[in-house]
Every structure is written in structure tokens, then in C-alpha cells.
Amino acid sequence: MTAPNKSTPALDAATVGLALIVGGLGVWTILAGPTELLPVHYSASGQVDGWGTREQLGGLLVGLAVLTLLLGGGMGVAARRADDPARVRALRYAQLVVVLSIPLVSLLIASASLSGLTDIAGALPVALISLVLLLIGAFLGRVGPNPFVGVRTPWAFKSRLAWDRSNRLAGRLFFVIGLAGLLTAPFAPRPLNLYAILTAVVLAALWSVLESWRVWRSDPDRQPF
Incomplete structure (x- = not known):
């Protein structure tokens, strides 16, 4: 595209x-x-x-x-x-x-x-949820600073490098989670399939937030608070 x-x-x-x-x-x-x-x-x-x-x-x-x-x-x-x-x-x-x-x-x-x-833990609902996550992940890493979409942490707004890296990480993680959910939807046991997706999304969000802080801290061009 x-x-x-x-x-x-x-x-x-x-x-x-x-x-x-x-x-x-x-x-x-x-x-x-x-x-x-x-x-x-x-x-x-x-x-x-x-x-x-x-x-x-x-x-x-x-x-x-x-x-x-x-x-x-x-x-x-x-x-x-x-x-x-x-x-x-x-x-x-x-x-x-x-x-x-x-x-x-x-x-x-x-x-x-x-x-x-x-x-909604059946194969079709889980596959559709996974597809949405995959589509979001495919483009999330290309989103630039804005107040509504992406990893919008205080550190990401104070460092363009932190914004780019944390959102690229979030996009890749969401894409992988969506792809894995899509591929395993037909045979993954319920409700473990839904538990796995929800847990993975929460961990991906936390990891991305931590990444924004980590990169901001090491960015020589960061803006101070």
C-alpha cells in the first residue's frame, strides 16, 4: 500500500x-x-x-x-x-x-x-478480533505524534525518537499478536485463546510504554519536563 x-x-x-x-x-x-x-x-x-x-x-x-x-x-x-x-x-x-x-x-x-x-471465545469471533489487531499493527508504527492515536506517553511527546521507537514496537507486537491469533483461531482451546490475546495486548501496551520511557531517558535531544 x-x-x-x-x-x-x-x-x-x-x-x-x-x-x-x-x-x-x-x-x-x-x-x-x-x-x-x-x-x-x-x-x-x-x-x-x-x-x-x-x-x-x-x-x-x-x-x-x-x-x-x-x-x-x-x-x-x-x-x-x-x-x-x-x-x-x-x-x-x-x-x-x-x-x-x-x-x-x-x-x-x-x-x-x-x-x-x-x-465470543469461538473460532470466528477470535479470528475477527485478531484480524483487527493485525490491521492496526500494520500501520501503527508509522503514526506520527498526535494527541489521539498511538503510544501517547509524556516521554513520547518529549522525544520524537521515543515516539517513533515505542510506536514501531507497539505496531510490531500488535501485528504479531493478531497474526498468531488468526493462525491459531481454528484449533486453540477456549477460553484460553481469548485469555492469551488479552494478556498479550496488555503486555504489549506495557512494554511499549516502558520503551517510550527508556528511549526518552537515553535521547540526547529529549525535551525536559
Whole structure:
């Protein structure tokens, strides 16, 4: 895939289009969705442990659609106004990560809830979760400094080297976690498959935060607090 540039109509169209799909699904859920209680929250083992009405689910989807437009659309607008090519690329990759995360996670939530799924530790749900992690990881390492996407620690904002290295590490770890989850989804025992993914994501996040601090501390060009 070629690097996003200042004018990326396909990415802007995807941002708006996916937000409209998620928002439209949310409105439909509120007005014409199932009237019985729907699963809206799952435990770490993948079992449903929270139920809600169609209005609650629909409102959540509409809110996620608005968030997609605010974050993804806002970054697209900022990229069009930026003059520095490096800043443009940073914003476009951040926009791409938003498009690959919030709308896709929203659709996973909607499909699980509307279908009445009470166990998300099965092969297909785990494979879809892993695919989202893989897609996010593929581009996370190319995201430049911004207030919304990436490893946004105080040390990363005080050192460009710390930002780049910690986000590259996070991207690689998320990609490997997603790939491993995708390959093992058909035969991994449940709920160990979901436990493994959740544990790996938490450890990857902690490692990336630690990496931002470690690199900041050794960066001669770091900014002081």
C-alpha cells in the first residue's frame, strides 16, 4: 500500500462511509432492532455478563460513528491543511488507524449483540478480533505524534525518537499478536485463546510504554519536563 499523501480521497471517503454505516446501523437498531435484551458486555472468558436494550446498543453505535467522524475526519482535515510532508503522513496514518479500529470494532460489537451471541471465545469471533489487531499493527508504527492515536506517553511527546521507537514496537507486537491469533483461531482451546490475546495486548501496551520511557531517558535531544 502506498503511503497516504496530503490529498487522499479514498481514505476520506472510507472515514465518512464507515461512520455512516455504523451510525445508520445504530439508528436502525434504535428504531427497528430486536425488542428483547441484547448482550452488550462480555467477560475476559468471552461469556456475556451484561445485557442492554436496543436503545443502549444503538446509542453506543451512533456514538462510535460520531467518534470516527471527529477523530478520523478531523485528522483528514488537519492533513489537508498541513504543509510539512512528514506531518501530513503522520496524520494520514493516524486517520488510517482510526478507520481500521473504531468502525471495525463497532461492527464486531453490533454483529455479536444483534445475533444474540453469548460466547465470543469461538473460532470466528477470535479470528475477527485478531484480524483487527493485525490491521492496526500494520500501520501503527508509522503514526506520527498526535494527541489521539498511538503510544501517547509524556516521554513520547518529549522525544520524537521515543515516539517513533515505542510506536514501531507497539505496531510490531500488535501485528504479531493478531497474526498468531488468526493462525491459531481454528484449533486453540477456549477460553484460553481469548485469555492469551488479552494478556498479550496488555503486555504489549506495557512494554511499549516502558520503551517510550527508556528511549526518552537515553535521547540526547529529549525535551525536559
